[in-house]
Amino acid sequence: MKLITAIVKPFKLDDVKNALKAAGITGITVSEVKGFGRQGGHTETYRGSEYQIDFVPKVKVEIVISPDMVDTAIDTLLQAAATGKIGDGKIWVTEVETIVRIRTGERGADAL
Amino acid sequence: MKLITAIVKPFKLDDVKNALKAAGITGITVSEVKGFGRQGGHTETYRGSEYQIDFVPKVKVEIVISPDMVDTAIDTLLQAAATGKIGDGKIWVTEVETIVRIRTGERGADAL
Amino acid sequence: MKLITAIVKPFKLDDVKNALKAAGITGITVSEVKGFGRQGGHTETYRGSEYQIDFVPKVKVEIVISPDMVDTAIDTLLQAAATGKIGDGKIWVTEVETIVRIRTGERGADAL
Amino acid sequence: MESGNLSWILISAAMVLFMTPGLALFYGGMDSRRNVLNMLMMNFYCVLIVPILWVVIGYSLAQVPFENDFLGSLDAFMLGDVARAGDGTTLATIAFLGMFAAITPALISGAVADRMKFSAWAIFVPIWVLVAYVPIFKWVYGGWLGQRGSLDFAGGTAIHVNAGIAALAAVLLLGKRRGEVSPPHSMPLVMIGTGILWFGWFGFNAGSALAANGIAAQAFMNTFLAGAAGGLLWVFVEWIRDGHPTNLGAASGIVAGLVAITPAAGYVSGAAPIAIGAIAGVVCCYAVRLKRKFGYDDALDVVGVHFVGGIVGSLLIGFFANPEFFEGEFEKGLFYGGDTGLLIEQALANGVAIVWSFIITTAILLALKYTIGIRVDAETEHNGLDLALHRETAYHD
Amino acid sequence: MESGNLSWILISAAMVLFMTPGLALFYGGMDSRRNVLNMLMMNFYCVLIVPILWVVIGYSLAQVPFENDFLGSLDAFMLGDVARAGDGTTLATIAFLGMFAAITPALISGAVADRMKFSAWAIFVPIWVLVAYVPIFKWVYGGWLGQRGSLDFAGGTAIHVNAGIAALAAVLLLGKRRGEVSPPHSMPLVMIGTGILWFGWFGFNAGSALAANGIAAQAFMNTFLAGAAGGLLWVFVEWIRDGHPTNLGAASGIVAGLVAITPAAGYVSGAAPIAIGAIAGVVCCYAVRLKRKFGYDDALDVVGVHFVGGIVGSLLIGFFANPEFFEGEFEKGLFYGGDTGLLIEQALANGVAIVWSFIITTAILLALKYTIGIRVDAETEHNGLDLALHRETAYHD
Amino acid sequence: MESGNLSWILISAAMVLFMTPGLALFYGGMDSRRNVLNMLMMNFYCVLIVPILWVVIGYSLAQVPFENDFLGSLDAFMLGDVARAGDGTTLATIAFLGMFAAITPALISGAVADRMKFSAWAIFVPIWVLVAYVPIFKWVYGGWLGQRGSLDFAGGTAIHVNAGIAALAAVLLLGKRRGEVSPPHSMPLVMIGTGILWFGWFGFNAGSALAANGIAAQAFMNTFLAGAAGGLLWVFVEWIRDGHPTNLGAASGIVAGLVAITPAAGYVSGAAPIAIGAIAGVVCCYAVRLKRKFGYDDALDVVGVHFVGGIVGSLLIGFFANPEFFEGEFEKGLFYGGDTGLLIEQALANGVAIVWSFIITTAILLALKYTIGIRVDAETEHNGLDLALHRETAYHD
Numbered sequence A, B, C: 001m002k003l004i005t006a007i008v009k010p011f012k013l014d015d016v017k018n019a020l021k022a023a024g025i026t027g028i029t030v031s032e033v034k035g036f037g038r039q040g041g042h043t044e045t046y047r048g049s050e051y052q053i054d055f056v057p058k059v060k061v062e063i064v065i066s067p068d069m070v071d072t073a074i075d076t077l078l079q080a081a082a083t084g085k086i087g088d089g090k091i092w093v094t095e096v097e098t099i100v101r102i103r104t105g106e107r108g109a110d111a112l
Numbered sequence D, E, F: 001m002e003s004g005n006l007s008w009i010l011i012s013a014a015m016v017l018f019m020t021p022g023l024a025l026f027y028g029g030m031d032s033r034r035n036v037l038n039m040l041m042m043n044f045y046c047v048l049i050v051p052i053l054w055v056v057i058g059y060s061l062a063q064v065p066f067e068n069d070f071l072g073s074l075d076a077f078m079l080g081d082v083a084r085a086g087d088g089t090t091l092a093t094i095a096f097l098g099m100f101a102a103i104t105p106a107l108i109s110g111a112v113a114d115r116m117k118f119s120a121w122a123i124f125v126p127i128w129v130l131v132a133y134v135p136i137f138k139w140v141y142g143g144w145l146g147q148r149g150s151l152d153f154a155g156g157t158a159i160h161v162n163a164g165i166a167a168l169a170a171v172l173l174l175g176k177r178r179g180e181v182s183p184p185h186s187m188p189l190v191m192i193g194t195g196i197l198w199f200g201w202f203g204f205n206a207g208s209a210l211a212a213n214g215i216a217a218q219a220f221m222n223t224f225l226a227g228a229a230g231g232l233l234w235v236f237v238e239w240i241r242d243g244h245p246t247n248l249g250a251a252s253g254i255v256a257g258l259v260a261i262t263p264a265a266g267y268v269s270g271a272a273p274i275a276i277g278a279i280a281g282v283v284c285c286y287a288v289r290l291k292r293k294f295g296y297d298d299a300l301d302v303v304g305v306h307f308v309g310g311i312v313g314s315l316l317i318g319f320f321a322n323p324e325f326f327e328g329e330f331e332k333g334l335f336y337g338g339d340t341g342l343l344i345e346q347a348l349a350n351g352v353a354i355v356w357s358f359i360i361t362t363a364i365l366l367a368l369k370y371t372i373g374i375r376v377d378a379e380t381e382h383n384g385l386d387l388a389l390h391r392e393t394a395y396h397d
Ligand SMILES: Nc1ncnc2c1ncn2[C@@H]1O[C@H](COP(=O)(O)OP(=O)(O)O)[C@@H](O)[C@H]1O
Pocket: A007, A034, A035, A036, A037, A038, A039, A040, A056, A058, A085, A086, A087, A088, A089, A090, C026, C027, C028, C029, C030, C062, C063, C064, C065, C101, C102, C103, C112
């Protein structure tokens, strides 16, 4: 099993979710994160005082997936999440040793 | 060292925390996430317009733990978090190479 | 590639970010989490009723990094995030198999 | 009627209307994120159904003719000829009283939070207004309790004690909430609500003079001082007892002081409002703990604040009533040379209201319990009422 | 003028001022987190620029002299001698009317949410007030439409229909929003706004009597009942049709009922306000769906609530107007023995307002479209207008 | 007194009471999530302790007898016989003035945000009200400064300059906040507060006529125009200077305009309120930057808005005062043919207020600093004051 973690732009989340679904991926877990990278932040102005906001809102998508699906998933993510502008985000993959479905206790591929 | 990640239903968090504590697990990190899976989302109605909310609120629990405790932890999680209804969530385990306690710089089991 | 995950005190985030930047680390992803550990929580009082709040606000910092930078990063984190008081948090390292930059599809060290 | 008096009744009525959204926010902020909309809806619903009910038959049953001992009549059904009255006084007064009728059942919502079926609430409210509120209102204002000499300037007995004991009856029937109780999801919302409530309460109390005169001014001053004293003392008790002065304590104490001065606002003066507010602040600060002792689950302390505060204020009239300062004819309180007569009347009026309201509330809810049910199922309770009952979520990113 | 009347105009004016922030919150809560500040700003901007415009030339063009058929004059430029008037009546009335002028363009903001350039809005508002609002206001109040016998007590035609049709014109020109539409980011904010709006609406309608008299009292009562009936019926329709009673439904229905009673408030009585509110509640509950059918993107339903509600109320005057209850001289509605004359006048007045407002709005926005542009770019729309246009974010941790 | 006048004083008083919660939200929204409750509590505390203080001795010391030059007396201790006055005028006026006394120290809270001990605040407020506010109030109203001819209609010198300079003294003693400063945690809260403040300010200024008359109407109009002009100009300056018009700019400009018109509201007319508001909007928009230049940490710009705005408005009276429009007897401003006499009196009165308030504030805080301490420890500051001082958290999930 593999865990794919993708950091994407928030407004791309719907596209990503739909594309993953279309690619046959049935479960994902999503969270709000803030990113710091090349994209840089922005300044906000309050009463003429500038606040440097270094972190940009991003969404993290986590997918536990069988090894043979990893490439499909990455391709799908690249397609759905890319805008071509700096800050599109990253995808990384890590090894998962065990996966269990809480409801049934099933393990491995059955748990997905 | 292992990292156990569990996605559970929000209202189960207290039970999970208490059960883990009772099982001798002294530290966990928790975050709010949104899940997409078999459980499906729901619709909300605003002025008669339906909004499909695909994501269900979930809680992510992360536990870094020594390898010999992994099974205990998983069993505890299964017990505490299961309701038997779709959407109870997943548990997955990954390998951790190093763990450090920031306060002291201790590493490995001492850092837990 | 490695993934460094650090749980730190929220008010240390700026220091951490600046220190990492100074150490040449150009990208991080941050999220709000709640921690449960030795530090213990606190009670809040509403109309004389006490609520035990077990979880302490923490910030999770995730850094994907080339293996040779891991020690630098950990040292930097230890320096910037430590206050010496209980609850300073943890750092853990896991192996990353692939890292992709969404914008370009670049992989590996180029993707950072 | 002088235009100045009408102006005062009208603005007072608008201020009391504003109190129901204020109460909704006060309660809603204390509630959890997943139940806040149900709380808001229970409150707003009152201000949708009760006004209609009030002008159709409520006012008529409650006030026409004023002399009736136990109940009015249907003579002013759909206001009858009343609307024809040229100078607007009667019409304005009916609207003003309609605002009171709307907020009274809304007060109960705080107790039944997090577990009551909205369908049951929707049926409960109009029936309760007709069978519990209207009669008690009649007895106190113009009816037999009022004629005996009991005093209730702006609705201590008729509103706060009445709603407070109904809240107790309701939570006894509903039972406790499941799972752990959440702390207030938004204290700023609670404080907005508190601000609106205090603002509106000036209309509630000083408007009850039904004229811009000396009594109104005194009621106004009393509303100012009792709210302040209630908040101050609650905060001081907390500070000494628990070690921390809290916002929720300040808010609760302000409301407790305001509740207590409500029945007394047009009968006391000088330092009395400070004393009444302060006593209510202290007593209610302890009274909200009773639920833990006795085990009833009064979610947002309607009993501890409105019932207890209402009783405190109502009985203290027996001590502080001071007719010298007012044109009205009423008994002196004990501290101003009166005998226990007034105090006894106060106790009697409240006793009657308590018994009647408790019985009626229980009867209505029992009937609902064995028909459509009054409590949501466990899953709804766990996941929150907002989504299950209203298909809405309070906050979205 | 009696001090009581002046007191009533002053407090009414303050209440109407309060409505614009209320509207801002009502709309802002419905909007998404990344556009809420732009929404608030569009509303607050109206209450910054319009007051100045109103006293400099707006009032003069709209009302001085009252007899003019089509437009006033510049005789009261910068209020002229008006401010000298000793007893304050005229001054208070001008301020009161200035609040109306400010909130009218603010109503439009809900439709153009999430995509309009703020610079275009900043230019649009004052021009629209001068060229669309001022003339229609004049025609209806004192001008040719009013002289023919059409009725508009507090601004159904002049304000709600006018702003509502302008909203339609604007969204037709702006086009649809990109991407998926977010549900309300904060329902509690919506409900705060609703509470403020209803409170303020008592000043809006009952204040329009410009005295604390019987008409004011009746308008007050009508405002109470129509708001309640509108909310109640909208909720009931939802409950039956969709299975769930919602907070946004209650809020929308209250506003729909209030919109509909606005033109009628000083002309109807008895059960009529309940009927008018109820009809508006039902009709608007269905009307907000029209945008899906016809494909215009009226973000926060300004057309469905203000335009449709305004039309409903305005036409229903033709049925419910009942001069018996009022001192004023006006035609009887159909239900009170009148002929269709009044109804026809109502239809004509609204027809004129619709045509004029639609054309003017389109013309202004077309001119802006081909000069500075009226729509933000796609990236701004995706990321939210708050940051791009105002360098602010609504919430920070 | 006519009922219309009393009605106006009563509603004005209620509106001013409402301003303190409004101010709390205005400040609280600008503050960070972890300090918002402390901010709310500092504000609400003022409206708990000051009313009591005011009726017990404050009013008596400040106003009885009116002729005294420097200080009143204890003749109206606990209001003395005042409450007996049949028609309510005096009582209503005392309540009205009590609202002013309560909000004045609350203004200071914005400056000391995020680091002051609540225990120190709790002691500071009542002492400051007695020793700084009451004397200055006396001197300006009825006392030696007023007798010399200086003008302060609704509290520019006595309230805004006074509180503003106290804020400066306080932050100089407290020192800067540690760590990075957070942007406003909830702009919608700021805008709710702004709406409430503007609404209440009509009571504040127009209510200060203490009657519903021509002066009240003019003060009302001025409050409308100056708020609008202040907001508009601040936004325009930002837009031109920084490239973006902001909500916080609109809110700040409205408040700046309102502050500046406060002393002048009953003395100017025509275009003057627009000029005064506009000048205050521009000046304050630059003045809030002074803190960066001079290095004092005035957290929420009490100095830049209230002190500077108050001075601006107070001095502009010397130019714009126009007795022709009013019944009152006062000097002409420079623009209306007056000499520099009035301007000099204005400068003198403010100078005296500045010196007295600065010294007293410093003295009280120094005494507190060396006894119980005035600043929280570093850890409390890092983690937020809400939890450490009040055992509350603003938001829970
Ligand atoms: N080394 C890294 N570790 C973890 N997250 C990263 C890293 N670098 C970038 N990110 C995440 O990816 C997001 C996009 O990165 P950025 O450098 O801005 O643009 P791009 O992905 O186009 O190169 C960042 O906001 C951050 O959340």
